[in-house]
Amino acid sequence: MNAAGTGMDGLFDVAVVGGGVVGCAMARRFALEGARTILLERSTDILAGPSKANSALLHTGFDATPGTLELACVRAGYAEYLEIRERLNLPLLETGAVLVAWTEEEAAKLDGILAQAHANGVTDVRRIGRDELIAREPHLATAAREAILVPGEHVIDPWSAPLGYLHQALENGAQALFSAPVERGEFDGSRWRLDTPRGSVSAALVINCAGLWGDHLDQSLLGGTDFTIRPRKGQFAVFDKAAAPYLRSILLPVPTERTKGVVLARTIFGNLLVGPTAEEQIDREHPSTDGPTLARLVEHAARLVPMLAGMPVTAAYAGLRPASEHKDYRIRAHAERRWITVGGIRSTGLTGALGIARHVWSLYEGLGSRHTAPAAPVWPRMPNIAEHLSRDFQQPGYGEIVCHCELVTRREIEAALTGPLPAGDLGGLKRRTRAMMGRCQGFYCSAHVCAIAKGRIAMPDKLGETL
Amino acid sequence: MMDPQPRSSSCRVAIVGGGPAGLGAALALRQRGIDRVVVIEREAEAGGIPRHCGHPVFGWREFGRVLSGPVYARRLRDAALAAGVEIRTRSSVTQLHPGGGVELASPAGLEQLAAERVILATGVRETPRSARLVGGDRPWGVLTTGALQSFVYLERLRPFRRPVIVGTELVSFSAILTARAAGMRPVAMIEENGHTTARWPSAWMARAFGLRLYLGTRLVDIRGNGRVEAVNVETGGKTATIDCDGVIFTGRFLPAAELVRSSPLRWDSGSGGPVIDQFGRCSDPAYFAAGNLLRAVETAGWCHREGRRVGGFVADDLQDRLPRSPRRIELERGPGIKLIVPQAIEVGLTDPSAMLQLRVDRDLSGRLTIDAGGQRLWERRLATRPERRILIPLQALSIPPGVDRLQVGFTP
Numbered sequence: 001m002n003a004a005g006t007g008m009d010g011l012f013d014v015a016v017v018g019g020g021v022v023g024c025a026m027a028r029r030f031a032l033e034g035a036r037t038i039l040l041e042r043s044t045d046i047l048a049g050p051s052k053a054n055s056a057l058l059h060t061g062f063d064a065t066p067g068t069l070e071l072a073c074v075r076a077g078y079a080e081y082l083e084i085r086e087r088l089n090l091p092l093l094e095t096g097a098v099l100v101a102w103t104e105e106e107a108a109k110l111d112g113i114l115a116q117a118h119a120n121g122v123t124d125v126r127r128i129g130r131d132e133l134i135a136r137e138p139h140l141a142t143a144a145r146e147a148i149l150v151p152g153e154h155v156i157d158p159w160s161a162p163l164g165y166l167h168q169a170l171e172n173g174a175q176a177l178f179s180a181p182v183e184r185g186e187f188d189g190s191r192w193r194l195d196t197p198r199g200s201v202s203a204a205l206v207i208n209c210a211g212l213w214g215d216h217l218d219q220s221l222l223g224g225t226d227f228t229i230r231p232r233k234g235q236f237a238v239f240d241k242a243a244a245p246y247l248r249s250i251l252l253p254v255p256t257e258r259t260k261g262v263v264l265a266r267t268i269f270g271n272l273l274v275g276p277t278a279e280e281q282i283d284r285e286h287p288s289t290d291g292p293t294l295a296r297l298v299e300h301a302a303r304l305v306p307m308l309a310g311m312p313v314t315a316a317y318a319g320l321r322p323a324s325e326h327k328d329y330r331i332r333a334h335a336e337r338r339w340i341t342v343g344g345i346r347s348t349g350l351t352g353a354l355g356i357a358r359h360v361w362s363l364y365e366g367l368g369s370r371h372t373a374p375a376a377p378v379w380p381r382m383p384n385i386a387e388h389l390s391r392d393f394q395q396p397g398y399g400e401i402v403c404h405c406e407l408v409t410r411r412e413i414e415a416a417l418t419g420p421l422p423a424g425d426l427g428g429l430k431r432r433t434r435a436m437m438g439r440c441q442g443f444y445c446s447a448h449v450c451a452i453a454k455g456r457i458a459m460p461d462k463l464g465e466t467l
Numbered sequence: 468m469m470d471p472q473p474r475s476s477s478c479r480v481a482i483v484g485g486g487p488a489g490l491g492a493a494l495a496l497r498q499r500g501i502d503r504v505v506v507i508e509r510e511a512e513a514g515g516i517p518r519h520c521g522h523p524v525f526g527w528r529e530f531g532r533v534l535s536g537p538v539y540a541r542r543l544r545d546a547a548l549a550a551g552v553e554i555r556t557r558s559s560v561t562q563l564h565p566g567g568g569v570e571l572a573s574p575a576g577l578e579q580l581a582a583e584r585v586i587l588a589t590g591v592r593e594t595p596r597s598a599r600l601v602g603g604d605r606p607w608g609v610l611t612t613g614a615l616q617s618f619v620y621l622e623r624l625r626p627f628r629r630p631v632i633v634g635t636e637l638v639s640f641s642a643i644l645t646a647r648a649a650g651m652r653p654v655a656m657i658e659e660n661g662h663t664t665a666r667w668p669s670a671w672m673a674r675a676f677g678l679r680l681y682l683g684t685r686l687v688d689i690r691g692n693g694r695v696e697a698v699n700v701e702t703g704g705k706t707a708t709i710d711c712d713g714v715i716f717t718g719r720f721l722p723a724a725e726l727v728r729s730s731p732l733r734w735d736s737g738s739g740g741p742v743i744d745q746f747g748r749c750s751d752p753a754y755f756a757a758g759n760l761l762r763a764v765e766t767a768g769w770c771h772r773e774g775r776r777v778g779g780f781v782a783d784d785l786q787d788r789l790p791r792s793p794r795r796i797e798l799e800r801g802p803g804i805k806l807i808v809p810q811a812i813e814v815g816l817t818d819p820s821a822m823l824q825l826r827v828d829r830d831l832s833g834r835l836t837i838d839a840g841g842q843r844l845w846e847r848r849l850a851t852r853p854e855r856r857i858l859i860p861l862q863a864l865s866i867p868p869g870v871d872r873l874q875v876g877f878t879p
């Protein structure tokens with residue numbers, strides 16, 4: 001049996017397992033290099049797991065551990081995002097970051113952080129005194145002492161970026177199969193056969209980008225793994241757009257041994273977020289929030305930026321970072337088994353993805369595979385949903401505004417339901433358009449959106465039975 | 468992508484929002500002979516929240532009979548149109564400018580509308596789950612009453628069958644009626660306080676429909692993969708799980724004041740709406756406001772009357788009969804006072820019908836007081852609860868000379 005809808009006799013050079021940001025970037029890289037590529041995703045759309053819930057920052061790597069693969073991938077991923085983003089129409093909100101010392105002890109750590117940033121090749125990082133800090137961020141609480149300025153840390157769109165990566169992969173010959181968890185697999189010495197509920201796929205190489213399930217996939221198909229996923233939950237609260245004027249830069253804390261700590265940052269959609277927490281948990285299925293923690297995040301934000309006191313919260317969410325017991329990424333090629341594991345991609349996956357994909361491609365080339373890259377690759381342009389750029393509602397002929405909070409048009413929703421990578425479920429539709437993600441959280445538009453989408457995408461059980 | 472040049476147009480009065488308040492204001496303006504009155508409505512039809520609310524009781528005071536929400540909304544709309552009001556639907560105001568200019572988007576393109584006066588009547592919305600910081604999973608099937616009504620009455624869709632209802636305001640009972648009308652069987656009603664918020668029909672209605680009423684109970688979190696499977700609640704330190712397939716967050720209305728907050732107009736953290744004087748005039752005198760944008764929440768009928776009243780003041784203003792007083796007094800809220808509307812009084816211009824509206828933020832009993840510095844101007848014995856309307860006639864206050872602030876408070 002061949003996989004439904006692949007149109008390729010189920011024969012591929014590479015099967016990428018997992019449709020998170022790393023899987024999407026991987027599919028793009030391999031398609032652009034000319035490999036016949038398929039991406040298998042167990043859910044009904046991309047970004048069903050950790051990649052949909054992060055802090056949406058483009059990291060310079062200034063604070064990464066020197067000498068790690070993570071640092072190399074973050075640096076490469078950062079550079080490539082800036083290089084390709086205009087051609088894919090991916091947004092960038094150039095905010096810079098300030099890493100603020102609030103106590104004397106924290107201030108004492110700034111020199112070390114600065115030295116590390118310079119050692120990591122991020123040479124424009126510098127110390128700024130209280131006056132310059134306050135001039136830049138006049139709404140900070142008075143306890144702010146001094147800071148490190150990281151001009152290159154920016155805000156991006158965590159959803160349109162991977163969407164653009166996979167979209168470009170598809171436009172350049174790759175395939176994607178959804179609702180296709182890999183249930184079994186067999187290696188015959190030269191090729192893998194992967195069985196999914198939607199059919200089997202034959203590939204000369206498997207790349208495990210299965211995120212929270214990466215160790216399980218290694219264990220079940222490869223027969224062993226050199227890491228164990230230890231999910232680290234991060235909860236976030238997102239303030240109303242009225243909060244955005246009170247912060248210009250990304251506000252970073254002085255990190256501790258264990259975590260980079262809680263960040264305040266504007267979002268590309270015009271809000272302001274606070275998070276993440278860092279909570280170890282066993283469960284891999286439930287990135288759940290809890291009221292007291294959210295309340296603490298909100299209080300924390302108002303302590304650092306007092307104007308946020310009483311500011312309404314638009315959204316709250318949590319993500320599970322697929323951390324492992326190791327500090328660095330776990331990327332390893334098993335040459336004899338034609339298998340590459342990409343595991344333990346913890347909090348830097350959004351920035352690192354493009355760099356990780358390049359690194360994996362070089363490992364793949366090292367296995368002796370050769371392909372001919374398309375001479376003129378296609379560069380599809382993603383629809384813009386960033387607040388600071390021109391939006392669809394500003395162009396006539398959009399039909400109607402469906403979501404009034406986020407000013408999402410009928411034309412945008414229709415576009416998200418069609419094309420080479422249409423929304424597979426309501427979550428995917430939200431992420432592609434912002435519908436239902438504004439301050440009223442669907443008070444006005446959720447019924448209308450469901451009516452438009454009904455029969456065209458997977459709906460949750462019983463949602464939207466016709467009366 | 469190049470932004471096309473916005474079109475320009477003008478009118479005498481632009482009214483932002485075509486609900487009961489906005490349509491009431493438009494009607495009053497036309498009846499006073501003001502021409503070029505434009506209502507800007509973002510939905511496909513004017514009428515506002517009642518349009519989504521397919522059950523009675525609307526319209527008793529306006530039309531002398533009991534109407535369903537959609538019928539009531541249509542009557543208000545027809546009355547405005549018959550009076551010569553221009554209603555522009557599918558038009559969203561995106562920005563307010565000083566002196567009365569509004570920017571709007573419609574499928575025909577962007578537009579700059581220069582108005583001599585603008586009346587803001589953008590209404591309210593309910594507080595969704597996220598703003599209440601309710602934790603747990605994030606499954607489908609978590610709605611507000613407004614969303615539920617859109618599913619049932621506008622789209623004819625049933626989002627779930629056995630929801631839990633959070634809250635006991637009047638709108639919570641509207642949620643029960645809506646759910647029942649669509650063949651759902653709500654399983655429980657959860658209220659944090661020891662009593663229901665709405666005076667009527669409260670407890671007996673819940674029982675009549677077979678819901679279990681949980682008073683003094685807090686919603687801890689929501690559970691479910693894909694869609695809602697259960698909620699966990701806590702009553703007096705004991706937790707329990709209620710099986711359900713949906714959650715309806717009802718009430719805790721908030722003024723839809725986004726435009727105000729991103730404009731130069733002053734905004735009041737108590738009411739959540741714009742700062743106004745007793746004529747509904749905002750801090751920029753080209754702007755007025757009416758209806759639930761001023762404070763959450765009053766009935767559709769109240770908002771309609773308030774819209775008519777403010778429409779009349781705007782007509783006065785355009786006919787140079789609404790001067791500004793040299794003396795403006797600000798009202799300060801003491802502990803326990805959630806909101807006061809208006810937040811400012813222009814002394815010496817009071818019309819006889821002007822009222823101060825107050826609400827408290829907790830159960831209170833004692834004396835409600837209004838002081839000027841140390842001097843008591845007014846007091847009344849009162850036992851009240853949150854969401855109960857308190858009205859004080861402005862004429863009851865005689866404000867001494869030299870005073871520019873009044874303190875409103877509660878003494879046990």
